[in-house]
Amino acid sequence: MQKVQTHKNNSIYKKVATGNNPRLDLLPKLKAGILYFFMFCSLMTLTSCSMNFSIIEPWASEESKSNILFLLKGVFVTLELSIYSIFFAVILGFIFAIFRLSHNKILSSIGSIYVTIFRIIPLFVLLLWVYYALPISLQELPESVKDTPIMKFIFKSLTPLFASVLALSLNAGSFFTEIFRSGIQSVAKGQMEAGKTLGLSKFRIMIHIVLPQAFKNVVAPTISQFITIVKDTSMASMITLFELTRRVSQLQAQTFRPLELYTFLAVEYLVLLGTLSYIGRQVELSRYKISILLSSIFSLLILCCYNMSLTTMNSYAIQAIIAIFYVLIVMIILRYKPKLHLANFVYVGFIYNIIYLVINIIACGL
Amino acid sequence: MSDSIIRMKNVSKFYGEFKALSNINLDVKKGSVLVICGPSGSGKSTLIRTINQLEQIDDGAIFVNDMEFCSKGKIIPLNGKVGMVFQQFNLFPHMTVLENLTLGQKIVLKQKKQKAIDFAMQTLTQVQMEQHSHKYPDQLSGGQQQRIAIARSLCMRPEVLLFDEPTSALDPEMVKEVLDVMESLARSGTTMICVTHEMGFAKHVADKIIFMDKGEILEENTAENFFSNPQHKRSKEFLEKIL
DSSP states (O other): OOOOOOGGGGGGGHHHHOEEEEEEEEHHHHHHHHHHHHHHHHHHHHHHTTOOOOGOOTTTTTHHHHHHHHHHHHHHHEEEHHHHHHHHHHHHHEEEEEEEHOOOOOHHHHHHHHHHHHHHHHHHHHHIIIIIIHHHHHHHHHHHTTTTHHHHHHHHOOOOHHHHHHHHHHHHHHHHHHHHHHHTTTOOHOOOOOHHHOOOOOHIIIIIIHHHHHHHHHHHHHHHHHHHHHHHHHGGGGTTTTTTTHHHHHHHHOOOOHHHHHHHHHHHHHHHHHHHHHHHHHHHSOOHHHHHHHHHHHHHHHHHHHHHHHHTOOOOOHHHHHHHHHHHHHHHHHHTTTTTTTHHHHHHHHHHHHHHHHHHHHHTTT | OOOOEEEEEEEEETTEEEEEEEEEEEEETTTTTEEEOTTSSSSSSHHHHOOOOOOOOSSEEEEEETEEEEEEEEEEOOTEEEEEEEEOOOOOSSSSSOOOOHHHHHHHHHHHHHHHHHHHHHHHHHHHGGGGGGGGGGSSSHHHHHHHHHHHTTTOSSSSSESSSSSTSSSSSHHHHHHHHHHHHHHTTOOEEESSSOHHHHHHHEEEEEEEEEEEEEEEEHHHHHHHSSSHHHHHHHHHOOO
């Protein structure tokens, strides 16, 4: 619990803005960081005694350097796919949760039909269907429909990435629908009544009273669902998307070193998801849950843009523009919502940037 | 033009077959304190919840300041004109006390932030809670939370304050601090309608007492007469049981 201090009454807003949340202190994070480091080191020592990682050590030879670069690019594809899927799944989940709770019978049945269908179809089947069956079913459409610009765009964009994002977000969206619905329903009825007696409209009650409290209840299951999504991206390797798992299997087919390569794959997922669940834990403990989650999603999106600019244009100017853009948006958000601590943005951005930097350094051959 | 602030005319309310309120006629004068008492399940809470539009009525009409605000199938938003204090406080747990108090002012009354804070501090002083303005509701005791809830409804500059058993969820030693605040509000001329089991408070403060049973008003009397010389048979029995 936050420690209570006696403030002067007129400086409350200032105190909240500068705030001092012991949860955000650096010390426990440092401890966790050291723990992670030791875990990683001991894992490495354990494995390296019987394994030979020379095929993916960047300093060993030119070939191994290109191998590790090949694999690390897969991390970005995995990240990209998970971020897009999380983004769309959360939106889908929120919309259908509102539908399910609506008093309108048509809307609520649309919501429950969506949940029933996509929660039941296995993700793997859905992936295969979207990638292999959907284009054929679209081909059956009459010529007049196929010639419209929208359909042309859809035909053009039916890439492995698009298909995986579609399947993953439809699948995860159905779980998010249930998570959000239960979260909203868990807010006590008296809260709504209190809002009503203050004269707030239904929309305002939802925004200011119900959703913030519902959010608190859905943090834990939402984070688990995030982790599930990131793990499920490995299935996209089956529809020829060159993400982490597919790259590792391909390299394995070339080098015949399954032990080292699949260990490397497992460690990569461990690091990725370990970070994610660690952030999730911090979010759960903090009083400022919304801000941390928002800022982490935001930072991830920015990182994704950053990565794309790197792979497509490789221009420092564009990277600088994106960095400035990020800082500007953070400033604007903080200007209107001083409660969303600057510390959160700094902290989350810091973690991502460190990961990014480390990967970059390794990728550039030290 | 009468000086009544709330007028109920032939109000009825059903839950399915069950008649929760039948033909209620009520007139609350400006600045007066009305106490509603009766055994549980007699429709006291339902009655004041209909005034606040938390329950819809099936027949009759409710007037606030001689304007029809509520009848069957027609509801005009009250915009906080009728404040309400709940048994379970219902403070917003994710906001500080001050944010609880300024939310309605900012959105419904469209006040400027500083003005809203000033008024909130003024009402907090009124309930003697000004030193707790930065805390969250879960850091306060039950009695303190209820006083904040009173301040929150005062912030909307209500014409009437409704109290739905404000002391029933409190520890005995905290009841007094809440009743003191209510008493000082009554002395300062706030119109109040209270559902309460605190007969001492009713005796002290109420201008008028209503006794209800099975959704009907059985007796309407001044506080003095009600306790010394109850008219209706049921209210005699009720008073014998609790006093």
